[in-house]
Amino acid sequence: MARVLMKGNEAVAEAALRAGADAYYGYPITPQSEIAEYMSREMPLRGRSFLQTESEVATINMVWGAGAAGARVITSSSGPGISLMQEGISYMCAGRVPGVIVDMMRLGPGPGNLQGAQDDYITCVKGGGNGTYKVICLAPATLQEAIQLVSDAFDLADKYTNPVIFLADGMIGQMMEAVDFDLLKTNPPPEKPWALRGRHGGPKKVISAMARGHVNYYAANWENEQSRYPAMEKEVRYEASNLEDAELVFVAYGSSARMAKYAAGKLRGEGVRVGLIRPITLWPFPHAAFDQIGPRCKAVIVPELTIIGQMIEDVQISAAGRWPVFHVGNQQTRPMNPSDVVKAAHEVLGGAK
Amino acid sequence: MAIICKRSSALNPMQFSYCPGCGHGIITRIVAECLEEMDLIDIAIGVAPVGCSSNIRMFYNVDMLSSMHGRACANATGIKRFHPDAFVFTYQGDGDFGAIGTAESVHAAHRGEKISTIVVNNSVYGMTGGQMAPTTLPGQKTTTSPYGRDVETCGAPLRFAELIAPIEGAKFVARVSIDTPAHVREAKRAVKRAFQCQIEGKGYSMVEFLSTCPTNWGLAPQEAMEWMRENMMPYFKMGIIKDF
Numbered sequence: 001m002a003r004v005l006m007k008g009n010e011a012v013a014e015a016a017l018r019a020g021a022d023a024y025y026g027y028p029i030t031p032q033s034e035i036a037e038y039m040s041r042e043m044p045l046r047g048r049s050f051l052q053t054e055s056e057v058a059t060i061n062m063v064w065g066a067g068a069a070g071a072r073v074i075t076s077s078s079g080p081g082i083s084l085m086q087e088g089i090s091y092m093c094a095g096r097v098p099g100v101i102v103d104m105m106r107l108g109p110g111p112g113n114l115q116g117a118q119d120d121y122i123t124c125v126k127g128g129g130n131g132t133y134k135v136i137c138l139a140p141a142t143l144q145e146a147i148q149l150v151s152d153a154f155d156l157a158d159k160y161t162n163p164v165i166f167l168a169d170g171m172i173g174q175m176m177e178a179v180d181f182d183l184l185k186t187n188p189p190p191e192k193p194w195a196l197r198g199r200h201g202g203p204k205k206v207i208s209a210m211a212r213g214h215v216n217y218y219a220a221n222w223e224n225e226q227s228r229y230p231a232m233e234k235e236v237r238y239e240a241s242n243l244e245d246a247e248l249v250f251v252a253y254g255s256s257a258r259m260a261k262y263a264a265g266k267l268r269g270e271g272v273r274v275g276l277i278r279p280i281t282l283w284p285f286p287h288a289a290f291d292q293i294g295p296r297c298k299a300v301i302v303p304e305l306t307i308i309g310q311m312i313e314d315v316q317i318s319a320a321g322r323w324p325v326f327h328v329g330n331q332q333t334r335p336m337n338p339s340d341v342v343k344a345a346h347e348v349l350g351g352a353k
Numbered sequence: 354m355a356i357i358c359k360r361s362s363a364l365n366p367m368q369f370s371y372c373p374g375c376g377h378g379i380i381t382r383i384v385a386e387c388l389e390e391m392d393l394i395d396i397a398i399g400v401a402p403v404g405c406s407s408n409i410r411m412f413y414n415v416d417m418l419s420s421m422h423g424r425a426c427a428n429a430t431g432i433k434r435f436h437p438d439a440f441v442f443t444y445q446g447d448g449d450f451g452a453i454g455t456a457e458s459v460h461a462a463h464r465g466e467k468i469s470t471i472v473v474n475n476s477v478y479g480m481t482g483g484q485m486a487p488t489t490l491p492g493q494k495t496t497t498s499p500y501g502r503d504v505e506t507c508g509a510p511l512r513f514a515e516l517i518a519p520i521e522g523a524k525f526v527a528r529v530s531i532d533t534p535a536h537v538r539e540a541k542r543a544v545k546r547a548f549q550c551q552i553e554g555k556g557y558s559m560v561e562f563l564s565t566c567p568t569n570w571g572l573a574p575q576e577a578m579e580w581m582r583e584n585m586m587p588y589f590k591m592g593i594i595k596d597f
Contacts, residue, residue, distance in 0.1 A: 022435060023431070023434060023435055025431065049434045049435060051430070051434060051464075053427075053460075054457070054460040054463075055456060057424065057427075057456070057457070058424065058427040058430075058456065058460065059427075061420070061421060061424035061427035061428050061457065062428070062430050062431035063431060064418075064421070064424075064428055064431065065418065065427065065428035065429060065430065065431025066431035066432065066434065066435045067431075068418050068428075068431075068432065069431065069432040069435045069439075070435070071431075071435040073431070073435075087421060088421060088424075095419070196398050196416040196417075196418055196432065197398075197416065197436060197439065198395055198396040198397060198398055198415070198416055198436070198439045198440070199394065199395050199396075199397075199415060200396070204365075204413075204414055204415060204416060205416045205417075206410050206411070206416070206417045206418075206419075207418050207419065208401075208410055208417075208418070208419035209419060209421075210419060
């Protein structure tokens, strides 16, 4: 199969099917409804289970049920719907149930705005549900990368028996780009001896957010917090370039990273040495990448499709006071574009060159 | 010597954690006996609620999932759609099924999910210490209706069985009680019929149990049975409301 032009949401849905999604549950919300539409069309034809739910609360609980039953299960939503799922994600972490949650982010608190944005970073990366838990968050910048990360999300969810969040901005969902499904690597799901299928002569199994396989609540959560989540930290992924001699470093993910790359190219044309760190996993965050930044660096700029910035807090942790960290993002009347990133670089470096 | 009575093999050999005299003990046993007698232990997957009966995840000798508060029917939907040959049931309290979980309960019935639900109506939130439930009777005093339930401000009690029965996808709906041996036998027949509804793939089935909460009602177990007969039964009429 050669490259085909596809809309992001549809490419994500097709990738999930090729990665072996057994079940999809979802509730319509812009800008990701094409995922549910694609699934409703394709899943019955491929013998999979599609269901449009009554709410995102019901959705995540169907995901919790199907994941506990051993399914490769996926859902998708955006901002307000993701908020409603947070308690369920907390339960899935505590109960050690795999599942993939796609968030095509939109802008703002409340109903916000339907345009693509990166406003769910804190909700998804830091955990919007109760208790201490961690979720691997994968952030694609292209559709080719997006389809691979959907497949990887299933593998990581099964490997760690934990939910995985696919965190993309609405632009990734809505834009069309060429993708080649021949390049997509998928793996069959592992054996799931813990899954609820009925006893069929075997021992009884229990899946509970209170503890699986542990009577003692503290022991179960001790294991999660002291070893299970730290084990996931080795899954950190990022792209880094030109850090050693950089006088300025951009740190951006998703569509912002594309803008940052474009801006970096323009600035290099002006003689400004710009490095780039693009986190692919937002949790675990690539803190170690910052140690590659050379001694010439004067500042770090974090372009985000938000008004005041969210990921910037993680970048500040990574910078650890070594460089000043600046935000650039959406403007008073419109979303950020690459010229805003160029302008921010000029300002930070002390005037246009 | 012939064995004429024994603990159901669908129950693990452990003590229930219910308060002495609580109606849950009888209901948990009835459901276990139905699972055993209908040969469902090997294919059953149960969903436990949040509430006094959370611990059924340990009591039942079948695969069990613990639900988020109120969402048992959504969990059961996810399980049943992936394992259509499994026997999937939820066991929920009145606050779980018909307050916080109303949407999930109604829409599972609406879709005609092939699952069975046991709802235990004891007119209060038991585990949290006896607060007002959607089923609390007019004038009934609870820790959050200290002057008695005021219908003007809190509404009249919600009748779950009558709420679910008109929904097209619900194929078996009954309200039963556990106050007398005769009613216990009737209740068991209703649970079996509800389970049969699922086995035959007819649609959603639900049995509402009238039950007691001696601890939070401040009554001895026998007095609690009397109180249920005198106060709950006139408002919550027993019987099979819908049969496939």
